[in-house]
Amino acid sequence: HVVVEEYVPAAGAGVVDDGRARVVCLSARTPDRLRAYARALLDHIDRHAVYDEEDEARPEPDPTTLRELAGLAAGxxxxxxxxLNPGDDLGEYGFDQVNLAQLGARVDARYDLPVDPERFAACRTLADFAAVLPSDRTGVQAITTPTVRRAPVGYDLEFARLAYTLQVGRDQMTERLAIVATSVADLRERLVRHLADDPTLDGVWTGGGAQRGVLSDLLLDGREGAEYLRVLREDGNVDKLARLWTAGVDLDWEALHAGPRPTRLPLPTYPFEPRRCWVSGRLRPDGLIDRPAGQPGTGADPAPVTEPAPALPSAPAAATADGTADQRERLYDLIAEVLGWRREEIRPDAGFEELGFTSILVHELSGRLTERFGPVPVTALFEYKTVDALARYLTALPTPAPVEV
Structure with a gap:
């Protein structure tokens, strides 16, 4: 017989929630995904709220009402x-703060209630929503004091472990959000205000962009950089660490922890952007796809290339600014077509690895480039690793001679 039990890690020795300010880090590839990440963390915190036992008592919800609410929520x-189980936290079904607000608006409209964003603010289950509704469904006069749970008395999450997990257990991507907080409750409040675009919010920084890497070289290389970070850590200057990180500096968070380390927590992972990735067309023996007429990328198969591929130019100095811009525009279209992305999502300084190119997609893009520009070796995509660099390389290529038919 085999007995399987859940592994419950022991708390980090000597690491407690001592009220010290800590930096909570979130990063993503795009601002939209970063915002989704913040919402996911907020939902995770709410699912770990602890309430007073007296707040759990409530009258049994009417089954008819629960069926109506389930119908409103399902879509x-x-x-x-x-x-939908009436007592389950709706976050378990994929509801985030936006979905809960949408459900509240639907309930208001269904029962002809005046719009009140605060009415359902504490509702996390269908039973919560049912408890707030008027008992006779005839008007707002019947609404009594809501019997939903009051503010939580705490959270069954250790703040030190939460902050440590997000610092050392996640990749540091371009778009960044850093929140300086002293507890889970403090973090939750700042997340709510950040997602509501509160202009008076402090202790929260966002950033990202092309300065990443340049600042790292300037500030943190060598002994001076290590000493600078040590002083910030010992002085408890977490605000400056947060500002450096959101400015693009890749901090070694592990090195910034002196003494015993907390253990990591299970937390939300990256909120990948939903994309429909339907492949239309026939897969050819060479790995490319024949697309139906009228779709981007349709064209005759390229003529076989018998001569060797051209050597990669070491310095495409002959490329003009206008020529490079034209090639870049064509390259945007090809990359968007291969990835199935929107054209505006592709930055000129984005690396192909960052854009998500696999070996299969590199092969497909190389084939598309050969169709459009003449022979382009696959190695060009490894030598010129960004859209802008590849555009300059393509500009320097000799114009292919017209094919005689």
């Missing part, structure tokens, strides 16, 4: 109404 996240 928001693509879950069948029958699958």
């Amino acid at each position: 928001l996240v693509g879950v069948a109404a029958a699958e």
Whole structure:
């Protein structure tokens, strides 16, 4: 027999929630995904709220009302109404703060209630929503004091472990959000205000862009940089660490922890952007795709290339600014077509690895480039690793002679 139990790690020795300010880091490839990441963390915190036992008592919800609410909620996240358990946290079904606000608006409209964003603010289950509704459904006069749970008395999350996990257990991407907080409750409040675009919010920084890497070289290389970070850590200057990180500096968070390290927590992972990736067309023996007429990328198969591929030019100095710009525009179209992205999502300084190119996609793009520009070796995509660099290389290529038919 085999007995399987959940592994419950022991708390880090000597690491406690002592009220010290810590930096909570979130990063993503785009501002939209960064915002989704912040919402996911907020939902995770709410699912770990602890309430007073007296707040759990409530009258049994009316079954008819619960069925109506399940029908209103089902369409928001693509879950069948029958699958929604009235007592389950809606976050378990994929509801985020936006979905909960949308459900509140639907409930207001269904029962002809005046719009009040605060009415359902504490609701996390269908039973919570049912408890707030008027008992006779005839008007707002019947609404009594909500019997939903009051503010939580705490959270079953250790703040030191939460901050440490997000610092050392996640990749440092371009778009960044840093929040300086002293507890889980403090972090939750700042997340709520950040997502509401509160202009008076302090202790929160965002950033990202081309300065990444340049600042790292300037500030942190060598003994001077290590000493600078040590002083910031010992002085407890977490605000400056947060500002450096959101400015693009890749900090070694592990090195900034002196003494015992906390253990990591299970936390939300990267909120990948939903994309429909349907492949239309026939897969050819060479690995490319024949697309139906009228779709981007349609064209005759390229003529076989018998001569060797040209050597990669070491310095495309002959490229003019206008020529490079034209090639870059064509390259944007090809890359968007291969990835299935929107054209505006592709930055000129983005590396192909950052854009998500696999070996298969590199092969497909190389084939498309050969169709459009003449022979382009696959190695060019490894030598010129950004859209802008590849555009300059393509500009320096000799114009292919017209093919005689």
